[in-house]
Amino acid sequence: MLLIVDEAQTALARTGTAFAFEQHNVTPDTLTLSKTLGAGLPLAATITSSEIEQDCYEKGFLFYTSHVSDPLPANVGLAVLEVVQREALTRKVAELGVYLRASLESLQRSHECIGKVRGRGLLLGLELVSNRERREPAEQLGARVSKRCLELGLNVNIVRLPGMFGVLRIAPPLTVSTEEIDLAVAILDEALADSITKE
Numbered sequence: 001m002l003l004i005v006d007e008a009q010t011a012l013a014r015t016g017t018a019f020a021f022e023q024h025n026v027t028p029d030t031l032t033l034s035k036t037l038g039a040g041l042p043l044a045a046t047i048t049s050s051e052i053e054q055d056c057y058e059k060g061f062l063f064y065t066s067h068v069s070d071p072l073p074a075n076v077g078l079a080v081l082e083v084v085q086r087e088a089l090t091r092k093v094a095e096l097g098v099y100l101r102a103s104l105e106s107l108q109r110s111h112e113c114i115g116k117v118r119g120r121g122l123l124l125g126l127e128l129v130s131n132r133e134r135r136e137p138a139e140q141l142g143a144r145v146s147k148r149c150l151e152l153g154l155n156v157n158i159v160r161l162p163g164m165f166g167v168l169r170i171a172p173p174l175t176v177s178t179e180e181i182d183l184a185v186a187i188l189d190e191a192l193a194d195s196i197t198k199e
Contacts, residue, residue, distance in 0.1 A: 002029040002052070008044075009123065012036040012084050013174055016094035016121035023120065036174075039080050043073035089174050097121035099178055100170070103185045111192050113138055115166075122176065125159070126168040126188075137166030141195055148191035154184050 005028035010020035014036060017023055021031075029052060034044035067073060084090065101117060104126055108114040115129035128145065130138040142165055146158040159167040172184065 004028060004030040004032070006032045008032065008034045009036075009171075012080065013089040013093045014121055014123050014171070015119075016090065016097050018084075018090050020120070037077050037080055038073050039076055041073040041076050042067050043077050045077070084174075087175075093121045093174055096176060096178070096181070097124075100124060100172070100181050100185075103181060104170070107185060107189055107192070110189070111196070113141060113192065113196060119170075122170075122172055122174060124170045126170060128166040128168065139165035142166040142168060144195040145188075145191050148194050149187055152187045152191060154187040154191070156184075156188065 003026065005019075005021050005026075007019055007021070011031075011033045012018065014020075015023065019031070021028055030046060030048040032044065032046050037043050037045060097120060100122065101124060104114075104117045104124065107126075108117060112132060113128050113130070115127040115132050115135045116125075118125045118127065127135070128138045128142045130136045130141070142158045146156055146168060149156045156168050156170060158165060159169050168188075170184075172180070
């Protein structure tokens with residue numbers, strides 16, 4: 001059995017390590033990357049061992065896309081990797097993630113509707129609940145808070161998956177500053193207060 005890890009959203013420092021799987025002491029047989037790797041351009045990568053690649057080749061596995069071997073996104077991907085290393089973003093994200101989490105946990109102490117802060121590095125979820133003990137999702141509150149944040153200049157989107165409508169997804173740029181985090185948390189604080197009074 002092979003372990004395939006999809007790090008489309010978590011790779012390249014997002015969670016405070018180069019890859020999220022490193023935090024679990026596992027090594028995948030195959031790793032998939034996209035999103036951060038392309039910095040907004042259509043770029044994805046599948047990384048595996050030479051043995052697995054040879055086995056796929058011998059079995060006739062073939063997959064092509066419109067952008068296969070496209071030099072523009074490939075060069076962007078190389079630039080992304082260079083910036084992550086040169087700017088020591090893995091270390092910076094780990095530090096900023098601690099700062100952001102502490103700021104959100106402080107907000108949690110001020111707002112009973114925040115059930116839990118979860119995630120790692122600069123990929124966090126803020127769980128909005130109607131009852132903190134039972135952790136019942138506050139889906140309508142989440143939609144109002146997300147809308148109010150946008151009105152105030154902060155793009156924090158609500159996760160729109162079954163059972164997760166009350167989770168605000170917080171994923172700032174890897175180059176975010178502590179001042180920008182402070183501003184975002186202040187806007188979130190105001191949006192929560194405004195949205196709760198509308199209930």
